[in-house]
Each structure stands twice: as C-alpha cells, then as structure tokens.
Amino acid sequence: RKTxxxxxxxxxxxxxxxxxxxxxxxxxxxxxxxxxxxIERIHQGELKPxxxxxxxxxxxxxxxxxxxxxxxxxxxxxxLGVTETRIGDGTYVCEFxxxxxxxxxxxxxxxxxxxxxxxxxxxxxxxxxxxxxxxxKDLDSGIQRLEDIYHRMHDAxxxxxxxxxxxxxxxxxxxxxDMSENPLYQQLYSALSxxxxxxxxxxxxxxxSLTDRQSSLVHHYEILDCFKRHDVKKCLxxxxxxxxxPALLSxx
Numbered sequence: 291r292k293t294x295x296x297x298x299x300x301x302x303x304x305x306x307x308x309x310x311x312x313x314x315x316x317x318x319x320x321x322x323x324x325x326x327x328x329i330e331r332i333h334q335g336e337l338k339p340x341x342x343x344x345x346x347x348x349x350x351x352x353x354x355x356x357x358x359x360x361x362x363x364x365x366x367x368x369x370l371g372v373t374e375t376r377i378g379d380g381t382y383v384c385e386f387x388x389x390x391x392x393x394x395x396x397x398x399x400x401x402x403x404x405x406x407x408x409x410x411x412x413x414x415x416x417x418x419x420x421x422x423x424x425x426x427k428d429l430d431s432g433i434q435r436l437e438d439i440y441h442r443m444h445d446a447x448x449x450x451x452x453x454x455x456x457x458x459x460x461x462x463x464x465x466x467x468d469m470s471e472n473p474l475y476q477q478l479y480s481a482l483s484x485x486x487x488x489x490x491x492x493x494x495x496x497x498x499s500l501t502d503r504q505s506s507l508v509h510h511y512e513i514l515d516c517f518k519r520h521d522v523k524k525c526l527x528x529x530x531x532x533x534x535x536p537a538l539l540s541x542x
Contacts, residue, residue, distance in 0.1 A: 321366060440507075
C-alpha cells in the first residue's frame with residue numbers, strides 16, 4: 291500500500307529524519323536546571339528573601355550535581371539579582387528589584403535615547419497603567435489617595451514650593467501605577483523612578499515656560515476626574531494628546 295509523501299520534506303529522508311526535522315528536543319544544561327529549581331522554591335515560599343540557602347556542599351549532595359555546576363548556577367542567580375553571595379557567610383535570597391539594571395542602562399546612556407524617545411516611552415507606560423488601573427472595579431481607596439496627592443500638588447504650587455510640587459507630581463503617577471495592582475508595572479515604575487521624576491520635572495517646567503503654572507493642575511485634575519467618573523475613554527484621550535504635544539516630545 292502506498293502512502294502519501296510527507297508534505298514539506300524531501301522524499302529521500304527516512305522516517306526517523308523526518309520526525310527529527312519536525313521537532314528537536316532541547317537539552318537543558320545542568321546549571322540552568324538548578325536555577326529553575328531554586329527559583330521554583332522561592333516562588334513556592336520554601337525560600338524567602340533574607341533566607342540563607344544551604345551550603346554548596348549540602349546543595350550539591352541534595353541535588354546530585356557537581357559543585358562546579360552549582361557554582362555556575364549560583365553565579366547566574368547572583369547576576370540576575372535573585373541571590374547574593376557574601377564572602378565567608380554564604381548565599382542569601384534577595385528581594386528582587388529591576389532598579390539596578392535600569393539604572394545602569396540610563397546612567398551610562400547605553401541605549402543612547404533622546405528626550406523625545408524617553409517621553410514617548412513614558413507616555414505609553416502611563417497609557418497602559420492608566421487603562422489597567424481605571425478598569426479596576428474597586429477604585430475608592432485609590433481615588434482617595436490620588437485626590438489627597440492632587441491637593442498636596444495644589445498647595446505646594448500655591449506656596450511656590452516647586453520642589454514639593456515636583457515630588458507630589460511624581461507620587462501622583464506612582465499612585466496610579468499602584469492602582470493597576472500589576473507587580474510588573476510596579477517594579478518597572480520603581481526601577482525607573484529617577485528617570486520618570488526627572489522627565490516630569492523637565493516637562494512641567496517646559497510647560498510653565500509656554501503657558502502658566504495653573505495648566506499643570508488643570509491637566510492632573512482632569513485625570514483625577516476621569517478616575518472618579520470611571521471614564522476610560524477620556525482618560526486615554528488625555529494621554530493621546532501628550533503624544534502630539536511638541537513641548538513634551540522635542541528631541542532636546
């Protein structure tokens with residue numbers, strides 16, 4: 291009985307070769323397996339931030355791996371910021387934070403981004419966070435915190451305390467990020483806090499040079515009002531307008 295040839299494969303390939311061509315089995319290196327296992331233990335709560343993991347000898351014995359493979363795995367976890375090895379003391383689980391990585395990228399200008407590109411990223415980050423936050427069902431406590439911050443912004447501006455205004459301005463947007471209840475956005479916002487603070491400050495001062503200081507309060511009151519009314523469409527429209535604002539999106 292003749293069978294139809296496998297489509298997409300040369301007829302001269304044997305059955306085994308055809309099967310291998312369809313799917314290759316990936317080999318996972320021992321150090322990578324050790325990393326996955328330790329990270330899984332952290333996720334399951336067996337290991338918590340601040341805990342000292344077993345010694346290299348104990349862990350190698352438990353897992354049945356060489357100490358060389360274990361050292362490579364621990365070096366990788368240290369590089370990722372999951373663990374920290376203290377000379378003469380051992381290796382400890384860390385509270386993971388993306389901030390050091392973004393600080394290196396920004397402070398050393400590794401990405402070589404201009405002001406416009408940074409602002410585009412900032413606006414789209416706000417866009418995503420606002421969309422997620424305003425879509426939550428229970429917003430009452432978050433809205434109250436947001437309103438309190440708005441009033442502190444208002445009071446600082448009326449008192450001509452510009453440093454306090456810039457601080458509260460940052461807290462306003464950080465509060466919205468917290469309202470999203472998304473740990474990844476919260477980690478990202480925290481990691482980029484210095485950059486975002488500087489962008490808000492520069493943008494605000496540029497806006498003040500073109501209009502008046504009251505316009506900043508109006509803009510943030512509109513955002514607060516959108517949250518009070520659960521008006522997703524209007525809130526996102528406000529962010530859309532920022533993408534076409536030449537004052538905020540110039541390259542300098």
